[in-house]
Amino acid sequence: MTLGGCRVKKRQGLPVSASGTLQARPGLGGQRENYVTTDQPELPETLDVIAVGAHPDDVEIAVGGTLASMVRRGLRVGIVDLTDGEPTPLSPGPEVRLEEARNAAEVLGVQVRETLALPNRRLFDGFEERIALAKVFRRYRPKMVMGIADKTPMASPDHWQASQITDAAVFYSRLTKWDELFENLPVHRITSQIWYPLGFQNLSLPEGGGRFISDISDTLDVKLESIRVYKTQFPPTKQRVFELVESQNRLLGVTAGFKAGEMLISTSALGIRDVFGTLCGGDQSSS
Numbered sequence: 001m002t003l004g005g006c007r008v009k010k011r012q013g014l015p016v017s018a019s020g021t022l023q024a025r026p027g028l029g030g031q032r033e034n035y036v037t038t039d040q041p042e043l044p045e046t047l048d049v050i051a052v053g054a055h056p057d058d059v060e061i062a063v064g065g066t067l068a069s070m071v072r073r074g075l076r077v078g079i080v081d082l083t084d085g086e087p088t089p090l091s092p093g094p095e096v097r098l099e100e101a102r103n104a105a106e107v108l109g110v111q112v113r114e115t116l117a118l119p120n121r122r123l124f125d126g127f128e129e130r131i132a133l134a135k136v137f138r139r140y141r142p143k144m145v146m147g148i149a150d151k152t153p154m155a156s157p158d159h160w161q162a163s164q165i166t167d168a169a170v171f172y173s174r175l176t177k178w179d180e181l182f183e184n185l186p187v188h189r190i191t192s193q194i195w196y197p198l199g200f201q202n203l204s205l206p207e208g209g210g211r212f213i214s215d216i217s218d219t220l221d222v223k224l225e226s227i228r229v230y231k232t233q234f235p236p237t238k239q240r241v242f243e244l245v246e247s248q249n250r251l252l253g254v255t256a257g258f259k260a261g262e263m264l265i266s267t268s269a270l271g272i273r274d275v276f277g278t279l280c281g282g283d284q285s286s287s
């Protein structure tokens, strides 16, 4: 199944792409549009995918298996937490939670994790919040962004705010004539946006352009391990969280013919170029 022309070229060992110096690219005749201006900040190596959560552990719980699988396929993946998730009842403080977040990222194998300084419990979709996240997109220039799908009743209202901030930041990332708001970071158009459900306690299905199941048969264990890293959030008394996550992932996977799966929602309709090949696993013979 293809997602809007989101093919990724293998890019191993590529250097950081922006130099920040005034120079013409060789062999292009020195036309004006080929110059990089001195005002542009130096940029890190690009990421293929960025998954955004409100708190450290949101992304692991919802799409940890998919991210681990993407990393195994050679993609460069990043996680952005809008807040540090603190305070919480059992955590001694933000340093411990951040350490857990770093360790969980290591378990999944993702290349980048950034935790923004927006306030936990008081996260609201606002202009500054949208700009803060769009700056991250402009710096890392991902092809795909994954964000929370919907409200999470009985859980933190930050999740719904994060969902709206992410939707807006995907749009802000590509807007021209606003350079002063983005520290002159270059505009970046994101190819594909995906929503992930985080409300596990109801059976309603979020709306969207197309739901599909991501195969995490080989990475469910890694996902669960990355969640267990958050000892301050999931002590033994909260063992039911693991049962909930695992049983849902098993059920979703089985419905699509996998051992385990995560549900994702494309914001646009999904297209299939090769219907038989996609749905029959590439077996084109009738024998």
Ligand SMILES: [Zn+2]
Pocket (backbone or CB within 6 Å): 054, 055, 057, 058, 156, 159
């Ligand atoms: Zn959360």
